[in-house]
Amino acid sequence: MIRELTENDFDGLMQLYTHLHDNPIPQKSGEILALWQRILNDKDHHIVVAVENDRIVSSCVCVIIPNLTHAQQPYALIENVVTDPQYRGRGLATACLDYAREIAQKNSCYKLMLLTGSKLESTLKFYERAGYNRQDKTAFIQWL
Numbered sequence: 001m002i003r004e005l006t007e008n009d010f011d012g013l014m015q016l017y018t019h020l021h022d023n024p025i026p027q028k029s030g031e032i033l034a035l036w037q038r039i040l041n042d043k044d045h046h047i048v049v050a051v052e053n054d055r056i057v058s059s060c061v062c063v064i065i066p067n068l069t070h071a072q073q074p075y076a077l078i079e080n081v082v083t084d085p086q087y088r089g090r091g092l093a094t095a096c097l098d099y100a101r102e103i104a105q106k107n108s109c110y111k112l113m114l115l116t117g118s119k120l121e122s123t124l125k126f127y128e129r130a131g132y133n134r135q136d137k138t139a140f141i142q143w144l
Contacts (some may be wrong), residue, residue: 002095005047005059010036012056013047020082044107045054048099049081050092058083058092064107070099076115077105115139 007011010028015137017023026032040044044065052057060081069073078100096115104112114132116123122133 001051002092002099002135003049003051004036005040007040007077009047009056013049013059016049016056016059016082016084017080019084020080041053046100046103048096048103050096051085052087052092057087060093060096060100062103062112064109067110071109073108073110076100076107076109076112080111080118081114094130103129113137115141124135 014025018025025036037049044063046062046064048060048062048091049056061079063077064074065078078097081097091130101112114127116127118124128134
């Protein structure tokens with residue numbers, strides 16, 4: 001099942017995120033739970049999840065960004081695309097990305113952007129099959 005995150009999904013999402021850059025599970029401090037609530041309450045912050053057997057196995061984030069150009073149409077940014085290694089190759093990440101695209105379209109976004117740090121050709125081809133291209137823009141990152 002592909003759906004948006006619910007308040008009860010914190011533990012499952014944090015478990016999935018261990019497969020994203022070896023991300024550790026944060027302790028449930030007041031600060032982390034306040035951040036969790038901030039994300040849940042942000043109408044422009046969407047976390048899409050794929051759930052199988054009551055377990056979150058794939059996810060992506062879609063953030064809608066208000067914009068003063070392009071006839072004031074917003075744009076969307078995709079981040080944190082991840083699938084549990086045991087569930088890869090089954091179309092779950094593609095389904096999450098498709099759901100995120102629907103969110104962007106419903107919000108009248110004029111474009112949807114995705115960055116990846118991967119240099120693996122298989123990963124780049126995966127994103128191309130999902131409808132993204134690597135020809136139109138050049139991405140630059142400044143780590144802070």
